[in-house]
Amino acid sequence: MKKIKITINDKPYEVDDGQTIMQAADKLGFRIPRLCYHPKLSIEGACRVCIVQVEGMRNYVASCAYPVSGGMKIQTNTEEIRQARRDIVELILDNHPEDCHTCERDGVCELQRLAHLTGMRHRHFEGEKKHYDKDLSSSSVVRDPNKCVLCGRCVRLCSEVQNVFALGHAHRGFRTVVVPAYNMPFKDSVCTACGQCINVCPTAAFVEKNFTQELYPKMGDTSLIKIAQVAPSVRAAIGEAFGLEPGRTMELQTVAALRRLGFDYVFDTQFSADLTIMEEASEFLERLQGKGKLPMITSCSSAWMKCVEQFHPDFLENISTCKSPMSMMGAIIRTYFAEKIKKRPEDIVSVAVMCCTAKKYEAARPELMVNGLPGVDMVITTREIAWMIKSAGIDFVNIKGENFDEPLGLSSGAGAIFGTTGGVMEAALRTAYELYTGETLMDIEIQDIRGLKGVKVGKVVMDGKEIRVAVAHGLGNASKLLDEVRRDPNKYHFIEIMGCPGGCVGGGGQPYAGSNSIPLDEECLKKRAEALYGLDRSKTIRRSHQNPDIQRIYKEFLGRPLSATAHRILHTHYQAKKPCGIIPRELQVR
Amino acid sequence: MIQTDDVKLTELKNFMAEIKKRERSESQLIAILHKAQELYGYLGNDVMDEIAATMNIPTAHIWGVATFYHYFNLKPKGKHVISVCLGTACYVKGAAQILETIKKELKIAIGETTQDRFFTLEETRCLGTCGLAPVMMIDDKVYGNLTSKKVVEILHSLAHEHE
């Protein structure tokens, strides 16, 4: 790479050519304030917060978009540019509700942080503010355009990363607003509820549909049995909400905190992940023997399932009929476990603590009901549970860890890695290999399908038969992978798809990025994933079929994988949905 | 509308089919919206759904385009469309008063349609007939050298036509 000489704030530096001013400055330790910029998304250059002065240029330059060049003299912190930046942030703030103290993102809001950073102490330009109705229609995501600062990160994410195109800018000028098509209620749109808009939103224009206030009365009702299940990736990320570094596993603390909050039982979704693997691996082997369509595609990710129904109905037959681990756990709680504790299923409050907003949507799907009741009554995201823990005054960081409850609390390492991209596939192959060949798979860590590459492929040879697998995370990558399959239907046998970038560790319900971090930061995702791989390595049982409690539930209740009972309780079917979504082939959204 | 208006739909579909034969057909979205508006008088959601499906363009994107450009109507218009020119030349010669007069006379604001669906009031920026300023256009006829009085007369004569 060619080196060029520039100056920043009158000091000389040598930097790589071919990068933007912001990139160069970042590497030199100048963190220019920014808002609409996101490294994973296209350059918008809209907010103008990251302006700098460049000698010889009449106007300020948006450092996120402007390339460095040899001899460039850049000023990032003069009195003039500081006032300009402060005025820009003020202009944005002038059209923003001033309700910080009652706002969900108070303290974790980028706009608030910017106001602080730019040193705003007076207001000069207040006037009319926009006024829109909140969109409360979706069971997962609440849209509040009044808080939108029009940075466009959600729009770019929804189209460029997720390929869903649920959101767009509409109208123009002061009336510009980010909305679904026709300004329709979010629930009727093609939104897959993945919640990534929440992750990238700098303010509270998108937040999860909060269920904590509905949960509290139930927690106080002594006639009910309160049961929580905890998804694998929650434990890998919840620490961040308490100021801990990403990647710190807080499994046992989470269990302890949930008990302090009043849950009677705390179960592990990793257990039902093991159960999913038993069913899914068996289903795969059946399909491999000609009973059903290949490639088989996983169905654990709720956003992905809505995506298939809307955008890829031609693949519905390829989708595994297994419910997600959350719904399997819910179903088992209402049946097997209710019977075990001799309670009526309706006397149980089944709460799922998830990294995910789409799970809120999944929980309400009628086709997943068990005996007329939803498997899960309420889904609470990592963010919500972290808030509940804080609100209850529980010293989460220092609390003494506790174990999950039996009989639905013991899990294998395979269950833990469900929370990261490639994990379901890896877990399934560990079991499928041994069920198919009867031999022990020696090398159970399948490196080819780990990591953050968009589409990963790998293969396993079972009894001389080559099984080709592919893994995609993020719905955009999923679309690309499916296009490949459309061109060559026999290319793969088994495909894992997760709706969110990085898999569940990057879910839409995970803690907001801290003040020195960015949403969906790859380093953060890697650390969370590493926490789960660490959990896997720490366990002696790393294969789902070797989990003794799994073996017990089959013996006591389900019989064998794919039995009639298993089908009735643990499997489901999916159907094409309206509105039918459109994924353009070449469209570049700007 | 779309079900009862088979002829229009067929014409729109043929138009899109022609466009699809050309390369980069999705770039013709604005031309298609023009065509749809020419046929239906406005852009209804069902029409935009049809365009989305045929042209493989996300509906949120179409909605974004349809709401960005002033030329597109998302609601049906009245029988007569009044466009008052608010170009600079007309403005300095009193176009604002002309607009106020019409608003008062018809009891509607810019962009609205009278309850009887007879008049829609719009503003436009320069009809290019600055020599006649202030001007307004009703449907495709330009009326120049307007005064408030003249405007009221014109509106009345059109309204009488209605009766």
Added chain:
Amino acid sequence: MLTPLETVKKKRAEAINRIVGKGYLSTKRVYVGMATCEIAAGSKDVMEVFQTAIKNGLTDVYLSQKGCAGRCNLEPTVEVIEEGLVPVKYGRVTRDMAHQIIERHLKKGEIIEEWVIR
């Protein structure tokens, strides 16, 4: 084969022939402004008067439309061009005036001074 320059010269000769064939060499040529602004000011009516007159037997006149010359406040405009004379430009022409231009100027050769744009 012809070069592009030769081609265009040939085409120009052909075009001029066609124009002449339409009566361009008539003693009087009449041009009516037909741009948006002229039309808004009423030039379609004026054009129609001339067209009708020719249909009804007005001879030795070549009628054509033209774009806007730029005299906004004097539109619609009509030019009468006669070889050997300074072209006459009429402004704010109405239907009535068009009739008179036909009767007095085209038929009798009288230039109607008070309507001429200076």
Added chain:
Amino acid sequence: MSRKYSITICDGPTCLHKKSKELESAIEQCLKEHALTDKVRINLSGCLGMCGKGPILIVKPGYTIYGSVTLGDVAEIIEKHIIKKKPVARLAIEEDHLYNRFFRIFGDVNFFGKQLRIVLRNCGIIDPESIDDYLSVRGYEALAYVLTQMKPLDVVEEVKKSGLRGRGGAGFPTGIKWQLTAREKNSEKFVICNADEGDPGAFMDRSTIEGDPHSVIEGMCVGGYAVGAQKGFIYIRAEYPLAIKRLEKAIADAKAEGFLGDKIMGSDFSFDIEIRLGAGAFVCGEETALIHSIEGHRGMPRPRPPYPSVQGVFNKPTLINNVETWANIPVIILDGAEWFKSIGTEKSKGTKVFALAGKIKNTGLIEVPMGITLRSIIYDIGGGIPNNKKFKALQTGGPSGGCLSEEYLDTKIDYESLAKVGSIMGSGGMIVLDEDTCMVNIAKFFLEFTENESCGKCAPCREGTKRMLEILTRITEGKGEEGDINKLQRLGKLIQKASLCGLGQSAPNPVLSTLKNFRSEYEEHIKEKKCRAKVCSTLLGYEISEKCIGCTACKKVCPTGAIAGIQKSLHVIDQSKCIRCGACFEACKFNAIKRI
């Protein structure tokens, strides 16, 4: 009284220098001596673009051009040419410029004579719907010439040499733009004609296209050949149906005659043009927004670089020029860059088309050589202010431009001079304002426009123009506060320097320039709650004068019952009840109600 002859004397700066004024009096004298005053009309024209051979006289009919005329030649010209009808061959010069045809017809009219018509050379003299008419005025000869005689890079060089600058407003050197696109290595390139003329009060492009569509097409073909493009787009406002119709016909005719399409006129150059319609968005005049619109997106600008010459429409190298720029091209090719650059000022060459409107006698479309003064345009061509009103300001550049007061009227038209005094050349809107215009109100008018047309992408423009408009609105409503002027300036400068695109960067210009040149009017509005032009209605009062005949019309329309008086006697307004709606003023047929 009919004059048979006209003598046009070039009154351009060069000819003036060469004593054209003395020629004028000599001719007048000579005509008097021969008793020909009634038969010959003398006109003074603006620069006729033949400066090398000045002073210039043109004798019509016949359009004989005499060059380097001395006082001693006058008698000979009158005696031989006018009396004996034999042109003086010794002095006659051959200068077959493309624009001559226009002056043959219109040169004797003051309004036109002072102009120099290069872009509008055919507007108003040919049938725009006839390709034959265009061919007859050397149409498509420039294209044929470059295809026969010039390599693409020679064409680029010629345009560079001409000194032509973009006529869309910013004045970027056209030749450089061509060169940047030409040097990109890409098998697919585009040229675009920006005909999204959105300035309120500007209609130069519409008139050009309606009057002479082929010259734009020919210019684009030449450009396509020069930069190596295969396809052109004309992006035109949907509000211009007649222009679109004429363009469509012109393109079809040009295709039929082989000036567009495969292997044009037997050469290896293939080029096609497609029309793309805008849909009512001023911001689409900005080139990156225009590109997005052509691609079927919302017309929102994007940061540059990459510039369109590198990554334009469909991410391919793209050359964008506006209508007027394109229409100059055939003339530059046929009459030569050397000739073209002889017109105008040092840094601004050629001519500029303006749409002259507002409070001026002769409204219309004009084309003047660069370097002419604003005063000359207003008084010589425009004929001054009607109704004995006083000139107050000249607005150029539309919503991106500024308002200049009387003291700047001797500014010469060129890009730098206008920028220096706080306005811009702009695309060509030129609005004259008289004493009845309130400068705060006019600033508000333009800001209303830009606020409405802001695409909403970047924060300074989207939020800032709204706030500026709110401040201006309250000033015009008499609610202005101390400090508002400072706020306007602070916001204005921020929006200028921090906005993403040209629309935002120039949006505050009308406010900042009126603040600079008419600050006292702002102060009057804020401190004295007074509008001297009597425009801001809430700052006005109404009074009934002796002219009142007691018709009761005002009393009937008054919504607050503030007017008292009986039939056939003088009425009176109760100022405490009056809400200053102006209804009485509108209703009075006897001019008895006065604004105070």
